Amino acid sequence: MRRHQRVASEIARVLSRIIDQELKDPRIGLVTILTVDVSPDLKNANVYFSSFGDKKEIAKLLDGAKGFIRKGLANEIRIRIIPELRFIIDESYEYGKRIDQLFEKIKSNDKKEEPNSDRNPH
Numbered sequence: 001m002r003r004h005q006r007v008a009s010e011i012a013r014v015l016s017r018i019i020d021q022e023l024k025d026p027r028i029g030l031v032t033i034l035t036v037d038v039s040p041d042l043k044n045a046n047v048y049f050s051s052f053g054d055k056k057e058i059a060k061l062l063d064g065a066k067g068f069i070r071k072g073l074a075n076e077i078r079i080r081i082i083p084e085l086r087f088i089i090d091e092s093y094e095y096g097k098r099i100d101q102l103f104e105k106i107k108s109n110d111k112k113e114e115p116n117s118d119r120n121p122h
Helices: 003-022 055-064 066-076 092-113
Strands: 031-038 044-051 084-089
Touching: 003 031, 003 044, 003 066, 044 055, 055 066, 055 084, 066 084
Parallel strands: 044 084
Antiparallel strands: 031 044
16 A cells, blocks of 8 residues: 555544544534545545535535644644645435435336236237
C-alpha cells in the first residue's frame, strides 16, 4: 500500500473519532466517514461522508470546524503536513437506492404487462 493510502486510512479513522467524540455541535449528529482520498503530496484530502439529516448543512458545519478538526489530526497523526480537508457528501447510497427503486418499478410494470396464461388467445 502506498504511503498516501496508509495516511488516508489513518486520517479516516481519526476523523471518525474526532467528529463523533470531540465535536460538540449537536446539529452535526451522526456522521460516517466513508473514505478519504489524499493527494500523493499529502497536502489535500477529500473526505467523503454520509449522514442523516440535511447533508448540505452538515457539510457546512464540518467545513466551519475544519481548523478544530485539523488540530485534532495534528495531535494524533505524526506527519509533517496536515492536509487541507474538503468535506464532500457521498451520495452513492442514495444513488444506489434510486437505481433499486427504478428496477422495482420496471419489474412491477413487466408483471402488469405479462399476458394471462389462462386465457386462450383465439
